Structures are given as structure tokens and as C-alpha cells.
Amino acid sequence: MKTLQLQSCVHDNATIECAFFEVDIPEPAPHEVILKVEAAPINPSDLALMFGLADVDAAKASERNGLPSVVIEIPPAMLKAYQSRMGQWLPVGNEGSGTVIAAGESDAAQALMGKRVGAFGGELFAQYRCLPAMQCMPLGDDISAEQGASCFVNPMTALGFVETLKMEGHKAMVHLAAASNLGQMLNRICIEDGIPLVNIVRSEEQVALLKGQGADIVLNSAADDFGAQLQAAIEATGATLAFDPIGGGALSNQILMAMEIAAQKRMSEWSRYGSNEHKQVYVYGMLDPAPMTLTRSYGFAWSVGGWLLTPFMQRAGIERVMAMQGRVLKGLTTTFASHYASRVALTESLAVAAVKEYGKRATGKKTLIVMG
Numbered sequence: 314m315k316t317l318q319l320q321s322c323v324h325d326n327a328t329i330e331c332a333f334f335e336v337d338i339p340e341p342a343p344h345e346v347i348l349k350v351e352a353a354p355i356n357p358s359d360l361a362l363m364f365g366l367a368d369v370d371a372a373k374a375s376e377r378n379g380l381p382s383v384v385i386e387i388p389p390a391m392l393k394a395y396q397s398r399m400g401q402w403l404p405v406g407n408e409g410s411g412t413v414i415a416a417g418e419s420d421a422a423q424a425l426m427g428k429r430v431g432a433f434g435g436e437l438f439a440q441y442r443c444l445p446a447m448q449c450m451p452l453g454d455d456i457s458a459e460q461g462a463s464c465f466v467n468p469m470t471a472l473g474f475v476e477t478l479k480m481e482g483h484k485a486m487v488h489l490a491a492a493s494n495l496g497q498m499l500n501r502i503c504i505e506d507g508i509p510l511v512n513i514v515r516s517e518e519q520v521a522l523l524k525g526q527g528a529d530i531v532l533n534s535a536a537d538d539f540g541a542q543l544q545a546a547i548e549a550t551g552a553t554l555a556f557d558p559i560g561g562g563a564l565s566n567q568i569l570m571a572m573e574i575a576a577q578k579r580m581s582e583w584s585r586y587g588s589n590e591h592k593q594v595y596v597y598g599m600l601d602p603a604p605m606t607l608t609r610s611y612g613f614a615w616s617v618g619g620w621l622l623t624p625f626m627q628r629a630g631i632e633r634v635m636a637m638q639g640r641v642l643k644g645l646t647t648t649f650a651s652h653y654a655s656r657v658a659l660t661e662s663l664a665v666a667a668v669k670e671y672g673k674r675a676t677g678k679k680t681l682i683v684m685g
Contacts, residue, residue, distance in 0.1 A: 314338040314347070317380075317659065319438035320402040321363045323387070323395040329367050330375070331663055332382035334402070338441050343417040346425050346449060348432055348442045351458035353409030353682045354651065355662075355671050356466050357558070357598055359438070362405050366391050366602050369672030374665050383663045406437030410452065410461035411684075414441075422446040429456065431464035438659065438682060450638065456645055462681060463494070463651035466622065468641040470597070471498040471649075473625045474556050475506060476633060481593065485509035485550035487568055489557045490600060491531070492519035493676045494651050500528050501648045509550035511543075513564070519676065534564065543567065548575040553590055556620065558598030563606040565594045565617065573611035587612015595620035600674055653681040 316338050321331045341347055367385040375382045387395070410431045416422040430449040436442055452461040478486055488499055491512035503510040504527050512523050512531045523531045530546050532539060546552075553572055557565045569592050576588035592615040596605070607617065626634050641649050657667050659682050671680035 314441065316439045316441040318436065318440075319363075319405050319659070319662065321405055322402045323365070323392075323399050325399060327387045327389055327392050328384050329363075329365055329387055329395075330377070330382055330384045331363050331405070331668075332375075332377040332402075333380040333660075333663070334378065336439075338443050341415055341417040341422065341443055343419045344422055344445055344447070345417045345443055346413045346422050346446050347415040348409075348411045348430065348444065348449070349414045349684075350409050350432075350437055350439055350442055351411040351429075351684050352462035353406050353437045354463045354466075354653070355680045355682060356407055356463075357600070357674055358407055358466070359405055360672060360674060361599065362403060364668075364672055365395060369669050372665050372668045372672070381660075381663050383665060383668050404436035404439070406439065406682075407435060408433040408463065408465045409437035409442075409682075410458045410464065411442075413449070416446070419446065425449055425451065428452075429454075429458065429461065431461040433465040438662070440659070440684060450642065452645070453642075459653075459681065459683075460646055460650070464641060464645055464649070467495040467498055467651060468645075468649040469626075469637060470622050471495050471502055472637045472640065473620075473622055473629075474499060475502055475508060476629060476637065477595070477620070477625065478508065478554055480629070481554070483552070483554040483593070485511070485552035485554070487511040487513065487547070487552050487555035489513045489555070489559055489564060490515070490598075490676050492522055493558070494679055495558075496676075497523070497526060497652075498649055500526060504528075505648065509552065511546045511550060511552055513543075515676065522677070540567070540571075544571045544574060547571045548578065551575070553592050555594045557594055557596045559601045560596050560599045561601030561603030561605055565596070566606050566608055569594060569611045569615055569617075570608070573615070576612075584612075587614065589614050591615065593618075597621065651679070652677075654678040655680045656683050658682070659684055 375384045413425045416426040434448040572592040576590040594617045597620040
């Protein structure tokens with residue numbers, strides 16, 4: 314059996330190329346299944362592998378092996394960042410959904426035969442995928458392929474944020490670019506769990522979107538009085554934790570400053586070292602590749618670090634992760650529902666017009682690849 318598969322490669326002529334390849338699908342091992350992929354979302358992590366930091370507006374149509382491809386020039390100054398993947402064709406697609414059409418001999422694999430499942434583990438921008446049964450999540454007869462396509466990355470990440478808050482002893486959090494699919498999920502989870510959440514967005518339209526979904530605090534970072542609103546929100550909620558998918562710029566720095574001011578107001582006596590309340594910002598994306606500005610004007614009890622789902626799951630342990638997955642399945646059409654701004658067929662996903670549209674990484678504008 315063969316499958317059409319989307320792959321990405323950085324070339325030594327300072328270009329990055331996405332192309333289709335026909336690859337063999339192996340016979341499933343005892344613990345594996347073969348999935349006929351029906352839908353797969355294009356997540357920011359997929360875009361990072363497909364195009365890196367290249368400007369998608371400069372994409373040019375090309376051809377490889379008689380199939381369409383797209384090529385984008387990489388600024389020479391950024392080429393060093395890609396040395397470890399130079400010349401390697403890497404399959405794309407972190408998650409998706411489809412129907413199991415073949416299964417290995419193990420009980421776990423056989424139990425999935427003929428069932429619609431959500432899947433994760435990469436290489437899912439393809440017609441078929443052979444993967445371990447443990448990387449599949451049965452969806453049930455009432456869940457469509459589209460509804461189940463985003464059953465892992467965003468739902469588990471949003472739940473991971475809440476579990477991180479609980480594990481680290483925070484009582485409220487701040488979320489940036491909060492109008493995204495993930496941000497909407499996080500808002501619904503926090504409402505259900507009674508966790509104060511400060512949502513930060515970039516337009517009044519996004520404010521209205523989240524307010525319409527029951528959000529209590531939604532701040533527009535473009536507003537003239539954003540700084541004062543942010544300070545008031547952090548003081549009201551006691552938030553000492555923030556999740557930042559943007560990365561570049563000074564917004565996380567501004568949040569840390571507001572957290573420190575709020576913490577100092579709760580101090581019984583002044584200290585030259587600032588408050589001893591720990592303030593944490595986790596960066597989990599790179600919507601802005603510019604450097605992050607940190608002025609270090611918030612005492613010494615603070616941290617800025619990266620957050621990724623897989624390391625979190627390893628730290629959280631199997632029991633907590635299984636409970637999270639169970640909650641996702643129960644709320645896949647409600648709390649964890651995903652919405653898509655556009656849909657594109659796999660074979661048309663490398664058309665330049667499509668690339669320029671979904672490659673913008675605009676908040677709330679996710680594209681779903683469908684297999685027609």
C-alpha cells in the first residue's frame with residue numbers, strides 16, 4: 314500500500330520546500346494499526362515544521378516528482394537555525410482523525426478495527442498512516458472526523474495549562490492570544506472549574522467573541538488603557554501564572570511587572586529584593602519570532618521558560634494524563650470543540666494561495682485538511 318504524504322525540507326540554497334511524496338505503508342506490527350486519514354488540522358507546530366520562519370507571502374509554486382510543491386526563500390541570517398535538519402525530508406501533521414482499516418494481532422490493535430479514531434504522533438498530512446494503537450483515541454459513532462480531528466493537541470494543551478496551575482500551586486492565570494481555538498477551550502475549562510482567567514486579545518472583535526462565550530475578563534492589548542486594565546485584572550484575580558504563545562516582544566514582561574506590583578501590595582513589609590511570591594511565564598509558541606524583552610524589574614522570584622505538551626505529560630504521570638483524555642472525549646463537541654475558518658483538500662494544500670492564507674498564523678483562523 315502507498316500513500317501520498319506531505320513533507321518539508323530545508324535546502325542548502327537557503328530555501329525551504331514543502332512537497333508531496335508517495336511512500337510505502339508497512340504491514341502493521343502486532344501493536345499497530347493502519348489509519349485511513351479523513352481530516353487533519355494545520356496547527357502552529359505544523360506550520361513551524363513546514364515553513365519555519367520563512368515569509369509565506371514569498372511562496373512560489375514549484376514541482377517535485379510530478380507533484381506540486383511550494384518553495385520559500387529563507388533569509389541567510391536565519392539559515393544557521395536549520396543546520397540540524399538541512400537536507401532532511403520531514404513528514405508533517407501532528408494530529409488527525411480517520412478510520413482504522415487494518416490492525417495488528419494484539420488485543421489493543423484489534424479493538425480499534427473499523428472504528429473512527431483521533432490520532433497523534435506525526436506524519437498525518439497523508440492519506441494513510443501506520444502507527445501504534447496507543448496513539449489512537451476511539452471517538453465513538455456520534456463524533457465526526459472533523460469534530461475528532463483536533464482531539465489531542467489543543468484540548469490536552471489547554472487542560473495541561475490548568476493542571477500545571479494546580480500542580481504548581483497558582484490560583485489564577487493569564488493567557489495571551491486568547492481568542493484562538495485553544496484559548497476558547499481554556500476559557501470554557503476555567504469557567505467549568507471556577508479558575509479565574511485573564512484573557513488577552515488583540516481586537517474588540519475578539520473581546521466580543523470571548524465575552525459571548527462567558528469570559529469574565531477579556532483585555533484588548535491595543536486599547537489605550539490596556540496597562541491600567543491589566544494591573545486591575547491581575548490584582549483582582551491574584552494571577553501569578555501566564556501562558557504566552559507569542560514569544561517575541563514585551564507583553565510577558567509587562568505581565569510580570571503587573572504581577573510584582575500586585576504582589577508587593579500584599580506584602581506586610583517592604584523588601585529591597587521585591588516580593589517572594591513566585592511569578593511564572595511559560596512560552597509555548599512563537600507567533601512573533603522577534604526577541605523577548607525582559608527588564609527584570611519584578612524582584613527575584615520569577616521565571617520564564619518553555620512549555621510543551623509531551624514533557625508536561627511525562628511529568629504529570631499516566632493517571633493524570635488518562636483522566637485528561639477521558640475528560641476530552643466527554644466534551645469533544647462542547648468544551649473541547651474546535652472551529653475552522655477554512656478547509657482545504659490534501660492535494661490542494663500546497664497551492665500558493667492556500668499556503669498564503671493558512672500560513673498567516675492568524676488567531677482564530679485555523680485550516681482543516683480534508684481527504685476528499
